[in-house]
Amino acid sequence: MVPPKNTCKHIGYCALTRDDAGYSPELVRIIRTKWCHADYTQCARYRVARVLGPKAVPVDFFPTEIERTETFLAQTAS
Numbered sequence: 001m002v003p004p005k006n007t008c009k010h011i012g013y014c015a016l017t018r019d020d021a022g023y024s025p026e027l028v029r030i031i032r033t034k035w036c037h038a039d040y041t042q043c044a045r046y047r048v049a050r051v052l053g054p055k056a057v058p059v060d061f062f063p064t065e066i067e068r069t070e071t072f073l074a075q076t077a078s
């Protein structure tokens with residue numbers, strides 16, 4: 001099934017949004033509302049996953065960590 005246009009294609013297997021990630025349901029709900037089903041192109045996890053694949057993004061890498069994105073990608077490239 002193709003996700004709706006404004007839904008991140010990584011939802012469902014992005015580690016941060018999985019139930020077994022260990023984060024509170026309220027935090028996961030906020031992330032899904034603000035990023036996964038809305039402005040996912042502004043999600044730091046999405047930006048890393050576009051380059052390295054969703055499985056390469058650590059579970060403690062949060063959508064707000066845009067500044068960490070470049071550092072993380074540079075570290076993985078070296």
Ligand code: SF4
Nearest residue numbers: 008011014036043046
């Ligand atoms: S947290 Fe980011 S990468 Fe993960 S599903 Fe949501 S928008 Fe996509």
